[in-house]
Amino acid sequence: MGETKDGVASPDKPRPSSPADHTASTPKQPAAATGDTPSDMPPNGRQRPNTPKRDVDLSVLLTASEKTELVSFVAKVTDNMQRQIVHVFDSTGINDSAIPTRISFWSRLPAHLRDLTLGTPQKRPEARPTTALQKENRNPQIPARTTVNPATGVENPFAKAHEQSASGPRLQELKKEVLLHFKKWQGTVHKRVSDINVKRPEPQGGISSYGSRRGAPPPYSNRNRLRGESNRAFTVETDPNLTRMYPPTATTLLSMPADKRVLLLHALLLLLISLEHYSAYSRILLLNIASSLQIPLRILADDEVRVAKGLSEIARDMVPEELLQKKVEETKSAKKWKVAVASAAGAALLGATGGLAAPLVAAGIGSILGGIGLGSTAAAGLLGAMAENALLIGSIFGIYGARTTAKMMEQYTKDIQDFAFIPVHGSIGQDAEIGKVLPENRRFRIVMCVGGWLTGESDIVSPWTALGHQNEVYAVRWELEPLLKMGNALDTVIKSAAWSTAKKEIIARTSEPNSRPRLSAEITDEHGPVFASLFQALWPVGLLKISKIIDNPWNVAMVRADKTGAVLADVIMNKSQGERGVTLIGYSLGARAIYICLMILAERRVFGLVENVVMMGLPAPSDPLVWCAMKSVVSGRLVNVYSENDYLLGFLYRTSSIQFGVAGLQKVAGIDGVENVDVSAKVSGHLRYQYLVGSILKHIGWEDIDRDRVAQNEAALAVVEKQHREREHKRDSLSPAPEVVKLAEEVEEKIQIEPIRTRARKSRAKKK
Structure with missing residues (x-):
């Protein structure tokens, strides 16, 4: 394992020094004049073009004391984000003194994934005799702190063996790597915010703590009015869900009028985009700021859409490949020509707009819907090079790097026969390239949705149409033929008389206290009847007789899901999505692919690229250490949606390593930062997830849901349920x-x- 693209060294390589250490140990370089200091370097490591540095003047919005408060406020919010990262690791109770053994993550992936090239191969644990079926479906096995699994309350017979043979980096080393990467981003943001200039003098008489002294005019009097400002009131409603999820940080900036608070949030959005990326960390920072300034989430989401549309218009008609190819043949310095072409394309759009491209002016960049604004010059200063460089804009949206996904598929043709990204909204082509959507449908946030089975090709996209237009949504098409076979097999079993009889028998067994062992009673009370049957292997003989109908399609699809997860991890690491945060949503084996993807990202130390993750009916372990590793690469929400009544999932997962729990059947205990959502009341069968994706996302407070589409999916489920009742x-x-x-x-x-x-x-x- 070498150094990642984000510049974070792996455990077997020397770590780069932190920004503070670099400043203390390295003399000042003349690179300050060119803007190439380490803190100014973009996250993908490429050299910035030598463009003149724009002045970020917010005198029209802030006073000198307000600017000082803003710098302090951003520092406090990012410090809180850092403490939350630390708290996730500390909640597991793992520290160097408590567990002397080291914890390996890569060795716990399925056996067929361990041969992928990851640099220096890690030592594998000693093999134990298993059946061929168990080898294909073996789940990541992670040693617990004790021999008792907190998720099940049952003694883990493999814990001691793992503690003796486990190899790899300590969990504490993963924690240090996460913090190192976060501090580099934090230092870049602090420097950018500190670069804000305020030339407006304080009002006469001075102000103290954002309140005017007696006899002095208030800081927001008419003489300090912003461009387009009127005397009419501007109000915003509070967002209780946002406040609950992101507790506010105290700041005196809250005393600013509502319209100026909204304009300040808009200015910070432009400032973060000027870093030439919009990472998951940046998005979480803005959510915390919006909560602290009492600005509803819808205003931030609408602002993101507006800015994304304006920037994408700049890169609409530019085809850099043709221009670059001609110049490469004429000159040796192709890099300089690339920058010149991009700057010229952007400059052609500037006109007489005072430094802001015409599409950005048309989109109202630098102003809010209420009419007040910063002015074109100030907005251009906030955006920096992003205001005029079409190549940088194309890079942030993944427009010019989209072909890497198609090239990547050639390396996996032996394992993955079918893999592509299908745009859910505004598609201009169905192929294996991200970013092929209409410019007006490009967004700063991308969502990748992975389904678990298919009954028809339309099922690739249909479950995800409930997601709204505030994100750039893609449905992942993977292994069409195996998923169709599995979907038909599951449908056949569910409709059979044997399944109906077996389900009734399982309920009868677990509902009679005198007819079950003591251990089963304890597990049933805590985790439901399905997990009790799974742990005690209490499956009716009639059901086992028809198991051959679904066991083979399920096992084949699970192996393909694991390999799909590896490909998905490579797509994210190579930033085919551009310099944007990624949200992953999946159910059943699609959630399994996401689980494998996150484990690989944690092993390769790829942080700050994944914003939110929602996994429904996940056939994978619920061990807290596994989820701690996944949470290290998820900057925002990590949601486990489970149902204690999912009989089909329990039966399909019976041959796997159930001693580490089943996330799709129970909550993930023993770790903070993971949201557990019990949908047992709605999901009585595994096949319901396909219809309830929108309803579940709405239930957990997802910010971008098409309620009409949710109602249509629920109506379709009602028809299916009615047919099932009539058949029964x-x-x-x-x-x-x-x-x-x-x-x-x-x-x-x-x-x-x-x-x-x-x-x-x-x-x-x-x-x-």
Whole structure:
């Protein structure tokens, strides 16, 4: 493992010094004149063009004391974000003195993924004898702090063996790497905010703590009015959901009028975009600032859409490949020509707008919908090079790097037969390239949605149409044929009489206290009847007889899901999505692919690229250390949606490593920062997730939902449920005679007892 693209060294390489250490140990370089200091370097490590540095003058909005408060406020918010990262690791109770053994993450991925090239290969743990089926479906096995799994309350028979043979980096080393990467981003943001200039003098008489002295005019009197400002009141409503998820940080900037607080948030958005990326950290920072300034989330989301549309218009008609190819043949300095072409393309759009391109002026960049604004010059200063460089804009949206996804697929043709990104809104082509959407549909935030099974090709996109237009949404098409086979197999089993009878039998077994062991009763009370049946292997014989219908398609699809997760991780690491944060949503085996993706990102130390993750009905471990590793690469929300009544998931997962729990059947305990959402009341079967994606996202407070589409999906589910009830009623009305039922029970009992009698006869024969 070498150094990642973000500049964070892996554990087997020397770590780069922090910004503070670099400043203390390295003499000042003349690069300050060119803007190439380490803190100014973009996250992808490329050299910035030698463009003149723009002056960021916000005198029209802030006073000198307000600017000082803003710098302090941003520092406090980022410090709170850092403490939250530390708290996630500390909540597991893991520290160097408590656990002397080291924790490996890559070795706990499925066996068929460990041969992928990751630089220096890590030592594998000693193999234990397992069946071929268990090898294909083995889940990541992570040693617990004790031999008791906190998720199940059951002793883990493999914990001691893992503690003795585990190798790899300590969990504390992962924590240090996360903090190192975060501090580099934090230092860049602090420097950019500190560069803001305020030339407006304080009002006569002075102000103290944003309140005017007696006899002095208030700081926001008419003489300090912004461009376009009027005397009419500007009000915004509070957002209780945003305040609950992102607790406010105290600041005296809250005393500013509502319109100026909204304009300040807009200015900070432009300032963060000027860093030539809009990472997950930047988005979380703005959410915290909006909560602290009592600005509703919808205003920030609408502002992001407006700015994204304006910037994408600049790069609409530019085709840099043709221009660059001609110049490469004529000159040796292709890099300088690339910068010149981009700057010329941007300069052609400037006109007489005072430094802001015409599409940005048309989009109202630098102003808010209320009419007040900063002016074109101030807005251009906030955006920096992004205000005129079309190549930089194309880079942030992933327009010019989209072909890397198609090239990447060639490396995985042996493992992945079908992989592509299908735009859900505003598509201009269905192929394996991200970014092929209409300019008006480009956004600063991208959502990748991964389904779990298919009953038709339309199911690739249809579950995700409930997501609104504030994000750039893509449905991941992967392994079409295996998913269609699995979907048909699941549908066949669900409609069978054997499944209906088995489900009733499981409920009867776990609902009678006198008919189950003590351990099963404890597990049932805490995790539901499905997990109890899974742990005790209490599956009806009739159900096991038809298991061959779904076991093979499920096992094949699970292996393909793991490999799809590896490809998805490479797509994110290579920034095919551009310099934007990624949100991942999936259900069933799609959630499994996301789980593998996050584990690989954690192993490769790729931080700050994933914003939010929602996994529904996840067939993967609920061990807290696994989720701590995943949370290290998720800057925002990490949501586990589970149902204790998902009988189908429990049956399909019965051959896997259940001693580490099942996230799709129970909550993830023992770690903070993971949201557990129990949907047992809505999800009584695994196949319901396909119809309830929008309803579940709405339930967890997702910010961008098409409520009309959610209602349509719920209506479609109601039709399916009605057909199921009619089928069950018809089957019950045609129930066999009591004599036939009794004979079937005797045959089933004989089938269960006969192997025991056979083993007893063989044992007696050996003794003789």
